[in-house]
Amino acid sequence: MPTTLQTQNTIIRDLYTEEHELFRDSLTDFVNQEIVPHHAQWEKDKMVSRESWLKLGEAGFLGLQVPEEYGGLGITDFRYNAMFTEVMGHSGCGGPAVGYPLHSDIVLPYVLHYGSEATKLKWLPKMVSGEAISAIAMTEPGAGSDLQGMRTSAIDKGDHYLVNGSKTFITNGYLADVVVVAVKTNPQEGARGISLLLIEAGMKGFSKGKPFEKVGLHAQDTCELFFDNVEVPKENLLGEEGKGFGYLMTELAQERLVVAQSAISLAEAYFAATVDYVKERMAFGKRVADFQNTKYKLAELATDIAMSRVFMDHCIKLHNEGKCDGATASMAKYRLTDIQCKVADECVQLHGGYGYMWDYLVARGYADARVQRIYAGTNEIMKELISRKVLA
Ligand SMILES: Cc1cc2nc3c(=O)[nH]c(=O)nc-3n(C[C@H](O)[C@H](O)[C@H](O)COP(=O)(O)OP(=O)(O)OC[C@H]3O[C@@H](n4cnc5c(N)ncnc54)[C@H](O)[C@@H]3O)c2cc1C
Incomplete structure (x- = not known):
C-alpha cells in the first residue's frame, strides 16, 4: 500500500470509532500479507485464489453481519463492512476490492433477508468461512440496463423449476459455488414476472464460460453462465415468486x-x-x-x-x-x-x-x-x- 495514505487525509473524519480503527489495523495487516503480494499472479490467473477466500473467512472478515446461529459474528454496524471495502480499496488491488465486498455486502444479503431457514443454514456458514463463493446474475446478453427484458426462464414443474437461459458479465462467476439468479417465472409479465433463485455449482445443466479478457480488473473472474434445463428445487426460491x-x-x-x-x-x-x-x-x-x-x-x-x-x-x-x-x-x-x-x-x-x-x-x-x-x-x-x- 502507498506509505503516505493515512497522512494524505485533508479532512477530519468522524465516521469511525477507535474500535473501527483497530479493525482497520488488523485488516490492513491481513491485506498486506495475504492480498497485495499475490495480486500480480492473480491478475495473470484472471481470478483470486480460493485459498484467499478461505483465509479471509478464517480471519473473520467475510459476512460480518451474519448472525451467530448461522456462523457469523452478528456485527450489525455497517461501518465495519464499509471499512472492509475501504481497506481493500486502499490496497489498490482493483479486482479484490470489488469481488470480496460483492460476496459479503451484495449477494449475501439476499440469502440472509429472503432465504428460507434451510437455505440460510445450508449456505450462510459456508459463505462466512469462504468455502462458498457467491455471485449475483441479473445481466443477460440482450438485457442489461433494461432488466425487465430478461429472458432466462424458470418454469414451474411442481417440486422444482426448470431453468433455461444465460447470464453474462458475472463478477465472481467462474469461482462461484452459489449464484443468486434473476429469472422470469412468468415470461408474460415484466417486473412482476421476475423471481430470484439460488442456483448451485454442480447442478446438472449449469455451466460457466471462461473468465473474460477485460480492459481492467484482471484479478476478477467475470464470466458467462449457462442454464440448460437446470432443475432447481422449489426451496431455492428466495422470498416469494414474482417479487424478485x-x-x-x-x-x-x-x-x-x-x-x-x-x-x-x-x-x-x-x-x-x-x-x-x-x-x-x-x-x-x-x-x-x-x-x-x-x-x-x-x-x-x-x-x-x-x-x-x-x-x-x-x-x-x-x-x-x-x-x-x-x-x-x-x-x-x-x-x-x-x-x-x-x-x-x-x-x-x-x-x-x-x-x-x-x-x-x-x-x-x-x-x-x-x-x-x-x-x-x-x-x-x-x-x-x-x-x-x-x-x-
Ligand atoms: C466487469 C463487469 C462486471 C459485471 N458484473 C456483473 C454482475 O456481477 N452481475 C450482473 O448481473 N451484471 C454485471 N455486469 C453487467 C452490468 O451491470 C451491465 O453491463 C450494465 O448494467 C449495463 O448493461 P449493458 O451492458 O447491457 O448495457 P446497455 O443497457 O445496453 O447500455 C448501453 C448504453 O445505453 C445507455 N442506456 C441504456 N438505457 C438507458 C436509459 N434508459 N437512459 C439513458 N441511457 C441508457 C447505458 O447507460 C449505456 O451507456 C458487469 C459488467 C461488467 C463489464
Whole structure:
C-alpha cells in the first residue's frame, strides 16, 4: 500500500470509532500479507485464489453481519463492512476490492433477508468461512440496463423449476459455488414476472464460460453462465415468486454504496501513490512536485477526494441508520465513480510514461476504474433514478 495514505487525509473524519480503527489495523495487516503480494499472479490467473477466500473467512472478515446461529459474528454496524471495502480499496488491488465486498455486502444479503431457514443454514456458514463463493446474475446478453427484458426462464414443474437461459458479465462467476439468479417465472409479465433463485455449482445443466479478457480488473473472474434445463428445487426460491424485482430494487441501494465506497477508496490509493511519486521524480533539476502545475493538479484532486469522502461517509452513516434512500445512493455511485476515473487519469499524467506501465498502481487503476461507471447500474441509469426524486 502507498506509505503516505493515512497522512494524505485533508479532512477530519468522524465516521469511525477507535474500535473501527483497530479493525482497520488488523485488516490492513491481513491485506498486506495475504492480498497485495499475490495480486500480480492473480491478475495473470484472471481470478483470486480460493485459498484467499478461505483465509479471509478464517480471519473473520467475510459476512460480518451474519448472525451467530448461522456462523457469523452478528456485527450489525455497517461501518465495519464499509471499512472492509475501504481497506481493500486502499490496497489498490482493483479486482479484490470489488469481488470480496460483492460476496459479503451484495449477494449475501439476499440469502440472509429472503432465504428460507434451510437455505440460510445450508449456505450462510459456508459463505462466512469462504468455502462458498457467491455471485449475483441479473445481466443477460440482450438485457442489461433494461432488466425487465430478461429472458432466462424458470418454469414451474411442481417440486422444482426448470431453468433455461444465460447470464453474462458475472463478477465472481467462474469461482462461484452459489449464484443468486434473476429469472422470469412468468415470461408474460415484466417486473412482476421476475423471481430470484439460488442456483448451485454442480447442478446438472449449469455451466460457466471462461473468465473474460477485460480492459481492467484482471484479478476478477467475470464470466458467462449457462442454464440448460437446470432443475432447481422449489426451496431455492428466495422470498416469494414474482417479487424478485422488488427485492432487487430494495437491495441495490447497498450495492451502489459499496461501489461508491470502493471508488473513493481506490481513488485515494491512486492519489497517495502519485504524491509519493512526484516527490521522488526529478525533471529540469527539480522534483515534479515542485512544478506549479503539479501542485495545482494535486490541490484539485485533493479537493475532489475530500468532498467525495465527506459525502460517502455521510451516506454510510445514513445507511447504517436505515435512512439512505435509493436516489442518494445513486448520487454517490454516479459522482464518485466519475471522480475515481478523473483521479486515475490525472495520476497517470503526473507519472508520465511510467503511469502507462502495468507495474504501476496508477496504470492498473486507470484500467480498473473505467467499469465502475458501467456496472451496478450505468451512471446514466443513476441520473435517471436521481431525476425521478428531483422531479417527484
Ligand atoms: C466487469 C463487469 C462486471 C459485471 N458484473 C456483473 C454482475 O456481477 N452481475 C450482473 O448481473 N451484471 C454485471 N455486469 C453487467 C452490468 O451491470 C451491465 O453491463 C450494465 O448494467 C449495463 O448493461 P449493458 O451492458 O447491457 O448495457 P446497455 O443497457 O445496453 O447500455 C448501453 C448504453 O445505453 C445507455 N442506456 C441504456 N438505457 C438507458 C436509459 N434508459 N437512459 C439513458 N441511457 C441508457 C447505458 O447507460 C449505456 O451507456 C458487469 C459488467 C461488467 C463489464
